[in-house]
Amino acid sequence: MDFVTVFDQILLLFLLVLAGYGARRLDVFDDKTTSGLCSLLVKVTLPALIISSMMVPFSPERLTACGEMLVISVVFYAISLVVAWELPRILKAPETERGVYGFILMFSNTAFMGFPVVEAIFGKEALFYTAVFNLPFNLLVFSIGIIMLKWGAAGEKGRFDPKILLNPGIVSVIIGLILFVTSMRPPLPVAGALESLGSLTTPLSMIVVGAMLARINPAEVFAGWRVYAVTGARLLLMPVIVWAVLVPFVHDPYLLGVPVIMAAMPAAAFAAILAEECHTDTKLASQGVFLSTLFCVGTIPFVALLVA
Template sequence: MNIMVLIETMVVLFVIMLIGYILNKLGILRAESNDVLSELIVKVTGPVLVVSSVCSTNEMTDKNQIIKIFFIGILLYVVLIAFSQIVIKLFCANDESKNIYSLMLVFTNTSFVGYPVLRALYGDYAIFASAILHMPFNVLIYSYGVYMIQNKGDLKRKFRIEDVLNVGVIAAIIALVIFLLGIEVPQTIQKILSMIGDITIPLSMMLIGSSLALIPIKYVFSNIKIYIVSFIKLIIMPLIAYFIANLFTSDSFIIAQLTIATALPAGSMIVMLTTQYKGNVKAASIGVFITTVLSVVTIPLMIYLLLT
């Protein structure tokens, strides 16, 4: 396991985010362009990446393991949502950004950070397995995530069917059908999906940087609660996941998937959706920025301590 390759991957993602910050300060990216980029990522490139990650991998060497990972993923997100609510009630009950903090604990950067990290450590098969593990992510981020973002206070808004029937959820369903039915996607279509989906990673990181450039720097260092949430997210959660996983399975690959999944920084999709649905973009951008920067150190540390 090459820790230096992992560190290099984290640094590259951070630099792309920094480029987005600089482009905004130079006036090349603006608030209006952030809205356009967000809509492009949320409605086009992000969903395409979900489908691409499933249909472009042929290394299904252990279908039983993949099926097991799928059901573990469902349980994982049930536990994450429950855990996030407990943490928020303990530390951020009266904070106006509590719903964003909750989403930070549930939805990690599974694709934009997770895929490069997994590829560096375990190869392409790990990316496919991660896509299956996080299949609930794609349903929940566009339903539960939007629900939380649009409720800036307590959960009072009635749930609507359109919260679920959107392009992100449809993409997740298509990906699951492709896997379960073993559909062979033509190489030409795979290449098209891959090229469009791969745009998501640099665009999302630049959007995070550009969004952060609109926030006075003092807010990044003045919010103590965001650092408490970040510590829980990056240190406490992977430790808990690692030891609980060891109680229920001896499969080292599944243990690694769960540990890495919970060690990742807050998902950049939170920024995309808060921008798209007019939520608390400032809190989301700061949370993603801080956890991403800290994860350059914490991810290699957690992997070194727990998985090597």
């Protein structure tokens, strides 16, 4: 895939983000509606997309690829954790900000932006690998992620909550794996409904991201130098490191391409949501989400040239 094609696909997604931003600024809908749409994405359309993307013909090769992708995902997050721990210290960030910076570095927007971007670059077949790759995210973001955010917040310490094992993302991957391994298929109307619901994920997720970014005061968006350094690391350093580690050992285009593209995603929208719940620096988290989402329209096409 050439640069212009990749750029056009990413620009299309970014224009959807701008549509959501403008709609929220013009009060087409409010924060309550935004929260409701976010819940709809997390609990309905994204699980439907995951399940429908995993309803592919079974083969031993694909099953082997599942195991390999899980191993690669673990390596990916191990690399991310090291960078998330060390870079804020190198930047001499205040103690109360290190957790937010660490979260931004470790957790990219693999769900809301990752799935549509991977589909735009590699096609729908790659979503199967994306769903498998994304499984550790659901475990780590609500365990290590919360610990990071709470570390400097009023002396609190995060705890692992076993209830996260029942979140819709993990459940949908398990259902998808069962359908894949057993070659079972739901009735045609159910399969059609899953595909239709899943198709809403891309435009709706971009609109929701834009609406969430609209909550930031424009005058505060571009302040501070450390957030730019962390944004640059999030969008360029992370995918280059992941590519350099994997390319000598991984030759399958999906097993290499999906992790690199996921590493190039902007900061997870969860950063702002969880920062607010953890009573830490919500403004800094929102700023990191906004800037990384803004600049990714220019960086993702370049990263895609490494693997597309």
